Amino acid sequence: MKPTTPTISDSTLIVIAGPTGSGKTDLSVAIARHFHAPIISTDSRQVYRGMAVGSAQPSDEQLAAVPHYFIAGRDVTERFTCADFEREALALLDRLFAENKYVVAVGGSGLYIDALCDGLDELPDADPELRKELSDRLSAEGLEALAEELKRLDPIYYETVDRQNPARVLRALEVCLQTGKPFSSFRTGSKTKRPFRIIKIGVTMERTELYARIDRRVDAMMEQGLEAEARALYPFRALPSLQTVGYREMFAHFDGEYGLGRAVELIKRNSRRYAKRQLTWFNRDPSIRWFHPSETDAIIRHIVSPGV
RNA sequence: GGUGCCAUAGCUCAGUUGGUAGAGCAACGGACUGAAAAUCCGUGUGUCCCUAGUUCGAUUCUUGGUGGCACCA
Numbered sequence: 001m002k003p004t005t006p007t008i009s010d011s012t013l014i015v016i017a018g019p020t021g022s023g024k025t026d027l028s029v030a031i032a033r034h035f036h037a038p039i040i041s042t043d044s045r046q047v048y049r050g051m052a053v054g055s056a057q058p059s060d061e062q063l064a065a066v067p068h069y070f071i072a073g074r075d076v077t078e079r080f081t082c083a084d085f086e087r088e089a090l091a092l093l094d095r096l097f098a099e100n101k102y103v104v105a106v107g108g109s110g111l112y113i114d115a116l117c118d119g120l121d122e123l124p125d126a127d128p129e130l131r132k133e134l135s136d137r138l139s140a141e142g143l144e145a146l147a148e149e150l151k152r153l154d155p156i157y158y159e160t161v162d163r164q165n166p167a168r169v170l171r172a173l174e175v176c177l178q179t180g181k182p183f184s185s186f187r188t189g190s191k192t193k194r195p196f197r198i199i200k201i202g203v204t205m206e207r208t209e210l211y212a213r214i215d216r217r218v219d220a221m222m223e224q225g226l227e228a229e230a231r232a233l234y235p236f237r238a239l240p241s242l243q244t245v246g247y248r249e250m251f252a253h254f255d256g257e258y259g260l261g262r263a264v265e266l267i268k269r270n271s272r273r274y275a276k277r278q279l280t281w282f283n284r285d286p287s288i289r290w291f292h293p294s295e296t297d298a299i300i301r302h303i304v305s306p307g308v
Numbered sequence: 309g310g311u312g313c314c315a316u317a318g319c320u321c322a323g324u325u326g327g328u329a330g331a332g333c334a335a336c337g338g339a340c341u342g343a344a345a346a347u348c349c350g351u352g353u354g355u356c357c358c359u360a361g362u363u364c365g366a367u368u369c370u371u372g373g374u375g376g377c378a379c380c381a
Contacts, residue, residue, distance in 0.1 A: 123342065162339065186341090281340075
């Protein structure tokens with residue numbers, strides 16, 4: 001009989017995805033405790049300090065119960081992108097899997113999850129100066145002019161890109177100008193095989209239940225001091241990290257655009273819409289197995305024997 | 309109890325001189341590669357309160373109900 005020496009392929013990343021307010025955090029702590037696993041967050045906003053309430057970071061008790069990574073480790077003024085996340089998370093997993101068979105990854109940012117599980121293409125990071133220049137040109141010349149330039153520099157991507165989406169057109173143009181090569185030449189569309197097993201759990205429920213939970217959670221955030229938190233972050237309101245549901249509406253309220261009650265209403269509505277977009281993203285991933293957050297036992301069984 | 313007004317999408321309402329209807333908001337569906345809680349695209353989802361008439365045809369006109377609001381008692 002051969003000795004069963006542990007190899008890296010025994011390592012398992014338990015990915016927990018789902019819309020905002022679905023109960024991912026509580027579930028992740030329960031799963032992590034059961035499998036004695038640390039938790040890494042795949043949430044693009046919970047990485048920042050000072051956003052504990054509005055981004056629904058895990059509670060102090062939860063943070064004390066299980067080691068967490070990528071929670072409140074960055075200043076809101078720092079740039080932190082999906083590529084930074086991929087690099088750092090992979091390096092971290094290397095270390096964590098040296099001592100743990102299981103690691104839990106939980107969060108609502110679909111792009112971060114895909115970056116971690118499948119890898120991003122080798123693209124250059126954004127150049128802030130070029131980006132500024134392009135966004136100035138966007139307001140001066142209009143989107144159509146920039147799309148025309150993209151047509152010249154990368155006719156292939158121009159055919160498939162959403163030409164009405166400034167973010168898409170600008171990013172492609174940015175890469176073309178920065179590298180002198182068409183954006184499409186970097187897009188392989190291939191997935192990187194990771195040196196660990198991946199099991200994806202999706203958390204969801206009836207829309208009416210989800211929306212009721214979102215409403216309740218927004219009310220809870222208000223009780224926990226969202227207004228004061230947003231007040232403290234107001235000077236940073238123009239930063240990418242603060243383009244976030246919960247804060248934007250509060251900032252607009254501080255600017256006198258509407259009353260506090262209206263702000264709370266809008267936070268609820270925009271959270272619902274965000275949840276909808278998350279579900280659209282996750283629904284196209286056939287490797288996700290969906291559960292109600294209360295089905296902890298079934299989820300554990302599925303992790304132990306995913307084939308069943 | 310009497311009189312008047314109202315009843316159309318989830319909500320607020322418009323409209324059809326009789327040919328089964330449309331705005332705003334909400335909602336729903338989708339896209340997504342270094343800003344992703346971002347950014348963008350698409351979609352009316354309807355016993356026109358019920359009933360019986362008139363009519364080729366009624367959400368629209370008439371009868372009788374039901375519910376709501378207002379005023380008078």
